[in-house]
Amino acid sequence: MTTSFSSLTLPDDYKKNIVEMKRAMRAQIGDIAGLFRQVCDKIETEIAAAREEEKRNGSAWPEISYADLAAGKVSPQQIAQIKRRGCLVVRQTFSRESALEMDRSMLNYLDENHFDEVYRGPGDNFFGSLEASRPEIYPIYWSKAQMSARQSEQMAATQSFLNRLWHFQQAGGSWFNPDVNIIYPDRIRRRPPGTTSKGLGAHTDSGALERWLLPAYQKVFRKIFTNRFAEYDPWDAAYRPEVNEYDVANTTKCSAFRTFQGWTALSDMLSGQGLLHVVPVPEAMAYVLLRPLLDDVPEDELCGVAPGRVLPVSEKWHPHLIAGLCSIPAVQAGDSVWWHCDVIHSVAPVENQQGWGNVMYIPAAPMCEKNLAYAHSVRNALEKGASPADFPQEDYEQAWANRFQLSDLNINGRRALGMEEN
Template identity: 40%
Template sequence: MALSTDNMPQQIRDLKKMLRDNMPDYRERFKQVSEAMEAEVARIKQEEAAGSAIPQFEYADIAAHGFSDAQRAKVLQSGCCIIRHTLPADEVSAHNEALSRYIIDNGYYDHIPTVEDNYFSQLKSDKPQIFGIYWSQAQIWARQHPNMAVARRNLNRLWTWQEGDKTFFDPDREASYADRVRRREPGDATLGLSPHVDSGSIERWIEPHYREVYHDVFFGDWKNYQAFHGANRIEVEEYPSPAVCSVFRTFQGWVALTPQGKGDGTLQMVPSSLAMPYMLLRALQDDVPEDDLCGAAPGRALTVSPKWHPLLLEGLVSIPQMQPGDTVWWHPDTIHAVEDKHNGTEYSNVLFIGAAPDCGKNRTFLAKQRTAFLNGESCPDFAPEHHEKSYAGRATLDDLTELGRHQMGFE
């Protein structure tokens, strides 16, 4: 079913009536979820006071043994994790320097934008902090690194990826998704992003497959909801936008290119898988206007606001100190943000690299992305800036390893 933006207010009113008619206990249901979320916020604060509420693991342990049952339970509860030493620190630092030269020597800063990036259109800085760069040698190296493949394979297997005779995705094969670069200067105060969720906004209520993803939240026993269950996830349809990812990711993520932590203008999260059920039910309560879903809108990130979600904001924490080669991963329903200001003294740089396992939805996207790669164009999910078409040193087909070619769908 094709999504439509026609008469959105009426669509929302009709949707709310349908959901409430089928969920007469929507007030009590939200009360129960709120009480459970209050307990989650208390847990987050307690764990943060003891060190960090974000689970942390060593790559070598995960590579050797996978996630233990206890570790898996922590990730499923928090919706996120950090894997230390995923990539070799010295090689990461060398690629960080090379990436800087690639950007500067090819005149990125001299480019005058001709298209709007809706997600970051509020940024007015003379120098960008998020770069529409997709095909640098550094990014290709990191995406196709064998360690990254091992990490993502184990992360994918935290999900329920098959059930009965139905396989939702292949956890052991990765579709390489080309995302961007963050290079944040010390003192920068332009990049702060308020708490939000990617991979769809209003779709989470309106789109039929998303409603099936959240069936237990809306219609069953909400305590049975499984955020890491793959059923229906790969069939979800999104409103097209330069702000919305159109592949299925088990985890969003990035790899640190430089040391960074709290106060360095870096990542924040609400480490709880219960936050999404809270947001879904909050929008159906009687104090929200009938034509509104707490601000959700097509083609934009799903925002978490002080007006509608103050409880969730109490659970927002910054990631702990990261070193080059460390990676951070978060479920596509996990609330995250970017600190308003970089108060550190050095650059805060990352490569955005998520986990997108092989499935029909992702193979369809790879066909479009391969053409963009060969032509040096922007990833099809983002604003068509096409910076790299004439860049010297851009990665080409010859730079792909056998693993990299498989991940890009060339073989």
Template identity: 50%
Template sequence: MVEPMIRTLGDTRIPADVSAAISTTKNALRAQLCSPGDLAEVFAEVEDAMRTEVASVVAERDAGWAVIPVVRFADIAAGTVPGGTREAISRRGCAVVRGTFPRARAEAWDAELAEYLAENRFAETYRGPADDAFAGLASSQPQIYPVYWSRPQMQARQDDNMVLVRSFLNSFWRHESEGRSWFDPNRDTAYPDRIRRRQPGSGSLGLSAHTDSGSVERWLLPAYQRVFRHVFDGRWRDYDPWDGAYRTEVNEFPSTVMCSAFRTFQGWTALSEMRPTDGVLQLLPIPSAMAYLLLRALQPDLAEDDLCGAANGQSLPVSEKHHEVLLPALSVIPAVEPGDTVWWHGDLVHAVADGSNPDRWGNVMYIPASPHCAKNAAYARACGQAFLAGASPGDFAAEDYEVNWVGRATVDDLNRTGRAQLGLDEA
């Protein structure tokens, strides 16, 4: 694997000069592909494959077919998910799970969250975003709030239905490969995340297309180079976006937007009704598109220190300027009701559409799937200590709004699963 110029900070290696590291690594990765001609040939093949996949998504969408697969929680619980649905989730890398929670329970959580915020005067004390995760995106005004430890959030994370859904989703991944077991698909760890609350009539500029869990790291880190070894060796057809190999060994460069856990799926739980015209989540349902993104940044039309606009400490942008082949496939999720959950592969390109919800709230709790492995367990234990103190989790800016809040969840609100997810049952 390529070894860029680096220095060490704890267990994470940071380029001493990011621009120089990018230039050095790009040249090394190109050499790994043998010659400029080989790179051009491989990229042309990947681009043609993406054009075919994008055309398929657009044709199915225009025909009125569901390009975002939908599965009933009842079928997951009964083990009766149709084979065609499983195949669609594997191909598209995303799913809406109908009825993960009863509607009445989700609406009660929404009301309790509103009361929690009001009682603790969040609107009067909120200071605005404390990080620049989305600073590199053309549109970047999500209404996402740094609240982590409310009772509704804790109850949803530890609920048996949520555990079952996440186990179902993890089953799409190869958790054993390269002669190793990378994670336990049937055991959860906690990755406490935030909430979104969009008032009726509130306009939003949403978020431009991007991916999370690493920007420049996807090229610079040796562990990520191993994840994408087939792409960088020119054997892109062998790349399997569902192979967990080496993903649990990736440690991002420290920042307020890093992800210290391996998330098989990002996800959220709907607390209100949302319609496709409300300015909601859009997904690019092609998990193999990461191969295109990686090789696109090695093309000769870019400056040597440019990875298609990727910047350390920010989400990886996917833009018309560099990735116009992909963007026609960006598709809005179907209408959701309170209690539905929405999930997308950790590498999937996604966005939030501009728009407004004239007479509806647009509220969600962000809850991903982060299966048990040494990396995830270590982060979860740190989150357990943050929970006890009411502090912000380590991957997020240290805003610590909830330290002295009334009504914050306590250990007494956790069941056995909730305690285990946060490492609080460990000696």
């Protein structure tokens, strides 16, 4: 398994690598068109079922309460539906008042350190390949509100529940420890009332070119790439902690393995107000992977994929998937929203948004050798108040007042940064 926090250099001739990969994959798979039809049938069936769930329940997203999660009262039927959809809302992971206080605290932190005066604009172009605009992201990582949420008992219990949806055991051990998560510091979004936004186009994170070109990712998706789609299980963790990403200058990447991406609401958000959408079919990654192998795609192209950018999903290349985007339900401050690391997601456009749209991005990143190596870099960044290694080195917070300190870590936080035995 991966033993160090490392990245890979993108080959100068990666277009040649794409051509060679396609030739090898086509020979390995055989009937590409037949396999793609099989995948489309699965996706169309699941999207039709999700639309029925929307009509019946108001949303295709499974919902559970944090109280039930913490008490071990989530039923097998609920777990099966979460795995089927690859996403869920955990209601009141934090109390509404606690979340609203986090939001006030974060605003005070930004104001007292004059963020509006020093902000220099986006430090990367990570979303530049998407058709819609970027969301209102603040490159802030070390507020007391963010860190308190990351090291809280509520977050630890929720992340453990999510990790245990995966098959993480292997011969002689396990791919990760489901009950200890590293702190993976990410940014915040603050979107004020009255905002008009184009949203954010459909995409996936955690690897774009890498999903085709790297041997570890080819092992992750081996059932797809050997024409055994019926055996493919998106919840199988095998080889995922061995995947790295190419190191491309001045962009965002992910050097940790995340079972789920997620955010925690810091404001109430109404339906139709620029909310997150997903394609609630975790197997849909098979469509994305196979689509460039069809005959209508140029031999050195991967349907819009570019180095150092998110993996775009578009109407041009992926119409079945765009047709399947389903909105989260309305959320309250304190609810947390989660989606499987392969699940395609977008942010809907909005005109004259009603109310705030504020969130903290906190994923589930279970402890493994790969994640422990990244956790050590997180500890160093926290100590200095620097931007984490996976993000542009903007370093706004190094001299900020009231920044979270190493001494503020509780036992969860210390364990999450590799400072205590797990």
